[in-house]
Amino acid sequence: MTGRSELVRQVLDEYGALSQRLLASYLRQAMARDDVYQLAADYPLRSGRALRASLCIATARAFGGSVQDAAASAVSLELLHSAFLVHDDIEDESDERRGKPTLHRLVGVPAALNAGDALIALSLRPLIGNRLTLGPQLAWSILEEAERMVRESVEGQAMELRWRQTTDADVSERDYLLMILKKTCWYTTIYPSRVGAMIGSRGELDLDLFSRFGFFLGAAFQIQDDLLNLTGDHERYGKELGGDLLEGKRTLILIHTLRNAAPPERARALRFLALPRAEKPQTELEWLMSTIERLGSIDHARRVAHALAGAAAHELSICLRTAPDGRDKAFIEALPYWVLERA
Amino acid sequence: MSAPHRRTRPHPDRTEPRRTWWPEGSQSAKPPTEPAPKDAASQASGPADRPRQTAYDTVNGAYQLIDEYLRQGQRMAESIWLPSEGEHAQRPEAAHVPNRLLRAMGDMTMAWLEMLQQSAPAPGARNPAPAGTAGPFSAGKSSPVATPRDSGAVAAHAGLTVCVQASRPVEVSVELTRQLEHPNLVATELRPPAPGAGPSSEITVDVSQLEASSRVDIVVPEALSPGSYSGLLLDAETERPCGTVYVRVI
Numbered sequence: 001m002t003g004r005s006e007l008v009r010q011v012l013d014e015y016g017a018l019s020q021r022l023l024a025s026y027l028r029q030a031m032a033r034d035d036v037y038q039l040a041a042d043y044p045l046r047s048g049r050a051l052r053a054s055l056c057i058a059t060a061r062a063f064g065g066s067v068q069d070a071a072a073s074a075v076s077l078e079l080l081h082s083a084f085l086v087h088d089d090i091e092d093e094s095d096e097r098r099g100k101p102t103l104h105r106l107v108g109v110p111a112a113l114n115a116g117d118a119l120i121a122l123s124l125r126p127l128i129g130n131r132l133t134l135g136p137q138l139a140w141s142i143l144e145e146a147e148r149m150v151r152e153s154v155e156g157q158a159m160e161l162r163w164r165q166t167t168d169a170d171v172s173e174r175d176y177l178l179m180i181l182k183k184t185c186w187y188t189t190i191y192p193s194r195v196g197a198m199i200g201s202r203g204e205l206d207l208d209l210f211s212r213f214g215f216f217l218g219a220a221f222q223i224q225d226d227l228l229n230l231t232g233d234h235e236r237y238g239k240e241l242g243g244d245l246l247e248g249k250r251t252l253i254l255i256h257t258l259r260n261a262a263p264p265e266r267a268r269a270l271r272f273l274a275l276p277r278a279e280k281p282q283t284e285l286e287w288l289m290s291t292i293e294r295l296g297s298i299d300h301a302r303r304v305a306h307a308l309a310g311a312a313a314h315e316l317s318i319c320l321r322t323a324p325d326g327r328d329k330a331f332i333e334a335l336p337y338w339v340l341e342r343a
Numbered sequence: 344m345s346a347p348h349r350r351t352r353p354h355p356d357r358t359e360p361r362r363t364w365w366p367e368g369s370q371s372a373k374p375p376t377e378p379a380p381k382d383a384a385s386q387a388s389g390p391a392d393r394p395r396q397t398a399y400d401t402v403n404g405a406y407q408l409i410d411e412y413l414r415q416g417q418r419m420a421e422s423i424w425l426p427s428e429g430e431h432a433q434r435p436e437a438a439h440v441p442n443r444l445l446r447a448m449g450d451m452t453m454a455w456l457e458m459l460q461q462s463a464p465a466p467g468a469r470n471p472a473p474a475g476t477a478g479p480f481s482a483g484k485s486s487p488v489a490t491p492r493d494s495g496a497v498a499a500h501a502g503l504t505v506c507v508q509a510s511r512p513v514e515v516s517v518e519l520t521r522q523l524e525h526p527n528l529v530a531t532e533l534r535p536p537a538p539g540a541g542p543s544s545e546i547t548v549d550v551s552q553l554e555a556s557s558r559v560d561i562v563v564p565e566a567l568s569p570g571s572y573s574g575l576l577l578d579a580e581t582e583r584p585c586g587t588v589y590v591r592v593i
Contacts, residue, residue, distance in 0.1 A: 135454065136454075173401050173404060174404050174408060177401075177404065177405050177408050178408060178412075181408065181409070181412065208413050211409070211413060212409055212413070215405070215409045215412075216405065216409075219405060252401075296394060299394065300394060300397060300398060303394065303395065303397075303398035304398045304401045304402065306398075307398055307399065307401070307402040308402060308405060311402060311405070311406070
């Protein structure tokens with residue numbers, strides 16, 4: 001493990017533990033009110049990296065804010081992230097999440113859907129509480145950012161679902177990048193860094209710089225996630241390998257394969273993708289994975305992920321040029337490298 | 344006689360711009376809006392360089408995407424929620440400005456009240472002299488309560504008492520900008536606002552401490568030239584400004 005990766009791991013552990021404590025506190029209060037929050041607490045309390053919360057807190061601190069200033073926004077984001085995961089797992093018909101069965105596999109789809117809605121409701125309270133710690137104007141601005149983030153994420157997910165439902169083969173790399181910009185980047189990297197910058201600088205910084213950085217970092221993160229889905233270590237990855245192909249997801253890898261496959265291979269791949277998940281034969285899945293490897297799609301995605309991480313590092317140097325040196329700044333600077341090294 | 348051989352230009356390879364110049368095998372759905380920079384990646388032409396060029400094209404496309412997105416995103420987001428009033432709809436910013444001003448004023452008032460509440464002493468404790476403002480008020484012959492000579496006026500505000508003696512119309516304003524628990528104030532000499540103007544030693548300003556407030560005695564001589572004169576109230580211990588004194592001789 002490189003020094004940068006070790007720093008990232010330490011900061012994620014520290015801020016992750018902090019976020020978990022605050023999350024647990026919010027959830028305990030909620031669980032005392034109603035049993036629905038017992039279910040809702042399942043995903044937030046499963047161990048995760050807390051990347052989003054850590055990025056929010058670290059960005060705020062890099063520009064002079066405190067952990068207390070950013071904590072509520074970070075907790076809100078983790079609650080919302082859990083809500084998205086619950087709903088995503090239902091939409092994707094996934095079986096595993098963070099090494100355990102998905103919530104809808106445990107309690108059924110209706111109860112899991114409602115638990116996801118409960119998490120959305122819970123995520124609002126910390127943002128409202130920002131009024132007292134950050135002042136009404138900054139709190140309102142963060143609320144507006146949160147509204148935009150949720151809207152972008154929903155629209156991005158809608159794009160992906162449309163592609164899967166229509167088995168639309170004509171999805172370009174640009175379409176894919178736009179989809180992950182909305183679905184993944186906004187709530188994984190853009191929103192946390194924008195809000196952290198707002199809190200740390202009290203609204204003085206140009207937030208579009210963080211949108212650019214967040215997009216490139218989030219895109220590299222997502223493509224690396226797509227790679228791990230096909231090539232990663234199952235135990236460390238926490239989700240089933242090949243799950244994206246079973247769900248028919250249009251990843252950068254699959255787009256490259258469909259564009260470079262011979263017509264008969266392309267037709268065979270499309271037929272496989274159009275089948276319902278439960279009816280997809282294992283042999284066809286294995287054939288498609290070997291075709292992906294043979295056509296160089298894995299290597300292509302890996303090169304793109306590296307280049308995007310490089311772009312993120314470049315944009316970040318502009319974002320952080322006014323931030324003093326320190327551990328939080330070093331942590332953020334290490335992230336473009338960490339997204340490629342993680343497993 | 345044979346016609347002389349005429350020199351002609353060579354026939355060009357093409358007679359119109361080449362609009363499909365992007366490299367073969369590019370994964371981008373549309374051509375870039377700007378030419379690719381002339382670096383090693385863009386000049387790659389061999390089969391071994393094609394994968395790298397392909398990755399480069401993807402990242403180039405990502406840059407264009409985010410640039411377009413940032414230009415369009417905010418306008419698009421706002422337009423989704425506008426009422427459907429067509430092209431002649433009033434600009435939303437203008438319509439909401441009065442409400443925004445009211446909200447901003449409400450926020451400021453609330454924050455100010457919260458700050459005062461936090462700094463208020465516990466119930467039963469003696470209240471310190473609050474910061475206050477006295478004036479502007481007028482003294483002098485035109486004052487309905489002034490006597491012809493040694494006319495004076497007294498104004499009192501919580502924490503501050505101002506006494507003015509003037510035989511001609513004057514306008515006086517005294518303001519305390521900081522609340523002090525045990526005020527011990529001194530006044531600087533008043534001077535005209537003109538740059539480089541020296542202090543006027545003719546107006547006397549004396550500050551004394553009463554039991555629960557400060558008293559400022561201002562004496563304006565009869566022969567003083569008309570004009571504006573201003574000075575500071577300082578905390579005697581720290582010499583930090585605590586307020587202002589303003590006198591306008593009419």
